[in-house]
Amino acid sequence: MGMRVLITGLGTFWGSRLAQQVEALDDVDVVIGVDTTEPRLPMERTEFVRTDSSYSILNRIVSAAGIDTILHTHLIVDSTRQTGRTLHEINVIGTMNLLAAAGAPDSMVRKLVVKSSTLAYGATYQDPYFFRESMGRVRGPRTRVERSLLETAGLVRDFALDNPHVVVTKLRFSNVLGGDLGTVFSRALRLPFVPEVLGFDPPMQFVHEDDVIGALLFATRHEIPGIFNVGGDGTLPWSEVRSIVGKRSIPLPPVLTSVAAEGLRALRVIDLPPETLALLRYGRGVDNSRYKRAGFRYRYSSVGAVTAFAEGLRLERTVGERHPAYRYERDVETFFRHSPSVRPAATEPSEGEPERAG
Amino acid sequence: MDETGRGPDEGAVTAADLARPRRVHAPSPEPSGPTAPAGTRLDDAGPVDDVEPVADPGAAPLDEPDEPTRGTVYGSSLVPVRPFTSDGADRPPMDELRVSDVDAWGRSEKLRGLARTLYDPIYRHWFRAEWEGLENVPTEGGALLVANHAAAIPSDAPVIMHGIEKELGRPVYGLAEYLFRALPVMGTLWSRSGGVPAHPDNAYRLLHDDRQLALVFPEGAKGPGKLYRDRYRLRRFGRGGFVQIAMRSGVPVVPIAVVGAEESMPIVWKSPAIARTLGLPYFPVTANQLVFGPVLGLVAYFPAKFRLRVLPPVHFDVPPDQERYSRSRVMDAADDIRNLIQDALYDMLRHRHSVWRG
The missing domain is CATH 3.40.1130 (Glycerol-3-phosphate (1)-acyltransferase)
Incomplete structure (x- = not known):
């Protein structure tokens, strides 16, 4: 019997790309994706269900579809894209409802994979250069995103304690870069001037988006309970990131940094959420060896991810957007999935990328 | 705002927490070298003077897949896990993509x-x-x-x-x-x-x-x-x-x-x-x-x-x-x-x- 997978946040880049990979696996029977917005990428057999942001109907979906694997990709870590309230709804309340559904008495769920962020470690001058999974933050959370991530962490931990029969894997991803998606750093590096805090040149770690998908898929296919950091090998100074991408910098003052950043943000010169300001001062590295010991192999180092991003940027500058825009049409998708007129051959994976075990 | 009433440290899931409810495994039969004896890990240590005993989160659950009932894919393809002790030999060489000579410790x-x-x-x-x-x-x-x-x-x-x-x-x-x-x-x-x-x-x-x-x-x-x-x-x-x-x-x-x-x-x-x-x-x-x-x-x-x-x-x-x-x-x-x-x-x-x- 194959897996029956539920993916949250199908409308995000992560959810869509992960769904493409998961549906290409042979031993997956069912893929269901939930989100408030439509999928961004074409999918062969993933069923899309529109929900509200806090997943209040998940309980019914999970039991009706006999879901045994939940991939929770929808934790917001970029506060510039949502208001504080939405963020809380999605991260905390959404996770709460999801875990309630997964822990229901008749639930078939045996695996939960959570995509989290190394933002959970914070960034202060008292940090170690490389955080290990068992280390906590040095200081309490300052911003809404960080608070919501910690609350979510508590929910996930409680769930793991209460449901010892469920394999709970939590992946903490480092700063993500790649050609396809907009993250805090990819946007910062696309601007004509890259922000820096004057007098600071912190070590930064990056993970390529392919490795993120690979890591999520790896956790889906293997039984590896626990928390794992996912970040490319090594760190590199922020100034080096800038010179690889070939951008000039716009310095923020070392005092009253957040005031200056707020002003520049209002003028649309930079686009930085408050939690990255500390990162531009002190940087953050995580020890990625635990996930390697579990068997995961990275394709990109930190500098590799930056270089790949820079190459993508150069190509984009010349030929423009590479990917044809995809628009989800419910009728069309339903037709291909469920109409008796569609012959099975049409459902073969056509352009899905070859699956990677990591 | 803190609905769960948790402080930052209590709220954070630790690897130990997630690993705790899992059952203890027999040592891996694969010839993966000597398994790290219990309690020979430093990596969970906080500041030296505040070291607390932690349940060894890495060793047990990673050795072999948890539920072999899943079928063929999950168990056999998991790469044998190496013991913790890293002698520096498995670390990658300095990436040739680097453009500065700043090492992981910020030293140039x-x-x-x-x-x-x-x-x-x-x-x-x-x-x-x-x-x-x-x-x-x-x-x-x-x-x-x-x-x-x-x-x-x-x-x-x-x-x-x-x-x-x-x-x-x-x-x-x-x-x-x-x-x-x-x-x-x-x-x-x-x-x-x-x-x-x-x-x-x-x-x-x-x-x-x-x-x-x-x-x-x-x-x-x-x-x-x-x-x-x-x-x-x-x-x-x-x-x-x-x-x-x-x-x-x-x-x-x-x-x-x-x-x-x-x-x-x-x-x-x-x-x-x-x-x-x-x-x-x-x-x-x-x-x-x-x-x-x-x-x-x-x-x-x-x-x-x-x-x-x-x-x-x-x-x-x-x-x-x-x-x-x-x-x-x-x-x-x-x-x-x-x-x-x-x-x-x-x-x-x-x-x-x-x-x-x-």
């Missing part, structure tokens, strides 16, 4: 070289540093250099680092107060020229994984902050954290006695009240300020003759990578090393004829 050999060129005249002609027992510094492998600390703005750290790098050609990383990292410009220069925040995990990685030389002053700020009349009387050696780090990393401690630093910038008076107001460890008035004026006196050292004696390495007869070491054993070792340095200082002072000519 180029900048360090420049600093050496600029500092060499001071080392040779101003302080006229002379070494004995340099053969006691290991030429390969990690070692923790431990020295007495003096002068309002310590002059001993650059002399020791410069001397060993020049005489032995081995880089020395200077473990120091975190506060450096919080300073703009200064902090960056400090880190580029070999300074590393003295976090226990940083020290462990430097000594154990990277097999480097690290220099530490166990007296901390109490050493340079003492009055001239207390010169060459060692303060308390912290809480023995340096011994614990050396034991854990499996490296020897190399004691170094330094004569000359005390007279290079003696403190004649200090104000605890001003220090408290400014948030500094001490606020001194130095003899240099009385002679050279308040500003120039901050940077101008007296030309005291430096003599440095490297004592034979102290090896610890304990297994590395333990989570805890007997407190009494650690304190005894710290005390022994302190006495070694103190005795060497008295001996050197007995033979010193002049502060300026040695």
Whole structure:
């Protein structure tokens, strides 16, 4: 019997790309994706269900579809894209409802994979250069995103304690870069001037988006309970990131940094959420060896991810957007999935990328 | 806002938490080398003095897939997990994509070289540093250099680092107060020229994984902050954290006695009240300020003759990578090393004829 997978946040880049990979696996029977917005990428057999942001109907979906694997990709870590309230709804309340559904008495769920962020470690001058999974933050959370991530962490931990029969894997991803998606750093590096805090040149770690998908898929296919950091090998100074991408910098003052950043943000010169300001001062590295010991192999180092991003940027500058825009049409998708007129051959994976075990 | 009522630390899921409910596995049948015996991991240690026992999160659940009922894919394809002990061999080489030579510790050999060129005249002609027992510094492998600390703005750290790098050609990383990292410009220069925040995990990685030389002053700020009349009387050696780090990393401690630093910038008076107001460890008035004026006196050292004696390495007869070491054993070792340095200082002072000519 194959897996029956539920993916949250199908409308995000992560959810869509992960769904493409998961549906290409042979031993997956069912893929269901939930989100408030439509999928961004074409999918062969993933069923899309529109929900509200806090997943209040998940309980019914999970039991009706006999879901045994939940991939929770929808934790917001970029506060510039949502208001504080939405963020809380999605991260905390959404996770709460999801875990309630997964822990229901008749639930078939045996695996939960959570995509989290190394933002959970914070960034202060008292940090170690490389955080290990068992280390906590040095200081309490300052911003809404960080608070919501910690609350979510508590929910996930409680769930793991209460449901010892469920394999709970939590992946903490480092700063993500790649050609396809907009993250805090990819946007910062696309601007004509890259922000820096004057007098600071912190070590930064990056993970390529392919490795993120690979890591999520790896956790889906293997039984590896626990928390794992996912970040490319090594760190590199922020100034080096800038010179690889070939951008000039716009310095923020070392005092009253957040005031200056707020002003520049209002003028649309930079686009930085408050939690990255500390990162531009002190940087953050995580020890990625635990996930390697579990068997995961990275394709990109930190500098590799930056270089790949820079190459993508150069190509984009010349030929423009590479990917044809995809628009989800419910009728069309339903037709291909469920109409008796569609012959099975049409459902073969056509352009899905070859699956990677990591 | 904090609905779960959790503090930041309680709220964070630790790997141990997630791993706890899982059942214990038999040792992996794969020939994956010796499995790490329980409790031989450092990686979960926080600051050395706050180490708490943690359930070993890494070893058990990763060994083999949990539920073999899933079918064929999950179990067999999991790569055998290597034991924790990383000897540095599995670390990737420096990425050839890098465009700067800043290493994981923020040190740039180029900048360090420049600093050496600029500092060499001071080392040779101003302080006229002379070494004995340099053969006691290991030429390969990690070692923790431990020295007495003096002068309002310590002059001993650059002399020791410069001397060993020049005489032995081995880089020395200077473990120091975190506060450096919080300073703009200064902090960056400090880190580029070999300074590393003295976090226990940083020290462990430097000594154990990277097999480097690290220099530490166990007296901390109490050493340079003492009055001239207390010169060459060692303060308390912290809480023995340096011994614990050396034991854990499996490296020897190399004691170094330094004569000359005390007279290079003696403190004649200090104000605890001003220090408290400014948030500094001490606020001194130095003899240099009385002679050279308040500003120039901050940077101008007296030309005291430096003599440095490297004592034979102290090896610890304990297994590395333990989570805890007997407190009494650690304190005894710290005390022994302190006495070694103190005795060497008295001996050197007995033979010193002049502060300026040695």
